[in-house]
Amino acid sequence: MINAIVPYYGSARMVAANVGEALNGCTWVGIPFFGSGCEVKYIKARTIVCGDLHKHVINLADVISNPLSCAELRAKLHDLPFADAVLADAQARLREFAYEKTRWNSRIQWAVDYFVAAWMARNGVAGTDSEFSAGLSTRWNAAGGDSVTRFRNATESLTEWSEMMRRCTFLAMDFREFLDKCKDNEETGIYVDCPFFEGGEKYKHSFTDKDHEDLASWLRAFEKARVVCRFYEHPEVRRLYDGWTFKEFAGRKQTNAEAPELLVINRV
Numbered sequence: 001m002i003n004a005i006v007p008y009y010g011s012a013r014m015v016a017a018n019v020g021e022a023l024n025g026c027t028w029v030g031i032p033f034f035g036s037g038c039e040v041k042y043i044k045a046r047t048i049v050c051g052d053l054h055k056h057v058i059n060l061a062d063v064i065s066n067p068l069s070c071a072e073l074r075a076k077l078h079d080l081p082f083a084d085a086v087l088a089d090a091q092a093r094l095r096e097f098a099y100e101k102t103r104w105n106s107r108i109q110w111a112v113d114y115f116v117a118a119w120m121a122r123n124g125v126a127g128t129d130s131e132f133s134a135g136l137s138t139r140w141n142a143a144g145g146d147s148v149t150r151f152r153n154a155t156e157s158l159t160e161w162s163e164m165m166r167r168c169t170f171l172a173m174d175f176r177e178f179l180d181k182c183k184d185n186e187e188t189g190i191y192v193d194c195p196f197f198e199g200g201e202k203y204k205h206s207f208t209d210k211d212h213e214d215l216a217s218w219l220r221a222f223e224k225a226r227v228v229c230r231f232y233e234h235p236e237v238r239r240l241y242d243g244w245t246f247k248e249f250a251g252r253k254q255t256n257a258e259a260p261e262l263l264v265i266n267r268v
Contacts, residue, residue: 090112
């Protein structure tokens with residue numbers, strides 16, 4: 001099974017299981033930065049509410065979570081050739097897409113196009129400014145996996161993802177609006193994987209220093225809920241979350257260079 005619904009830039013695939021462990025015991029979990037969704041299968045909460053400003057990935061996740069629409073999505077993807085013309089057509093439609101005019105009967109095609117743009121292009125382009133202009137992922141040597149196989153495996157995995165994501169609600173919204181609705185009680189868990197310091201500017205919806213300050217202020221207000229954040233090591237992270245528990249794990253950057261990852265937790 002593929003471990004994320006899209007190969008998102010900077011996704012938490014290496015620490016996803018640790019995120020689930022850190023949220024054990026929470027019956028409701030809010031995720032204001034959904035991204036690739038790789039953590040969902042490790043989170044045991046009865047209810048998961050996922051938000052993100054990236055409307056394309058939120059629509060894809062919503063379509064996958066419904067068994068009927070997921071089956072139609074999978075059937076449409078199954079018939080597609082792995083070809084540069086297919087990718088280019090999907091990217092062109094996505095660049096011109098008007099979210100506000102979308103009706104449910106066109107949301108499946110929207111999901112098809114975004115899935116194609118994410119999985120036919122190279123890993124780590126999804127979620128960035130260049131996600132709708134990247135070329136076809138083509139393997140020119142015997143090293144590593146095969147791009148066509150990766151796309152087919154991702155398509156086959158949709159049925160399993162649909163089953164896992166049936167307990168999820170998907171909303172396109174800013175993290176401030178999202179966190180304002182979260183309840184501060186011991187049953188609540190909040191998982192935050194926002195764009196990082198030094199590297200987060202590559203995201204389609206990047207983060208400013210003011211955004212980091214605002215986020216930390218919102219999160220520090222939770223006294224009973226368990227808050228788990230993912231970051232790379234950075235002095236500003238240590239400053240903003242002083243007094244929280246820092247757990248370090250092995251990780252890698254998008255370039256495959258080693259980079260320790262942190263889970264920063266308000267209470268253990």
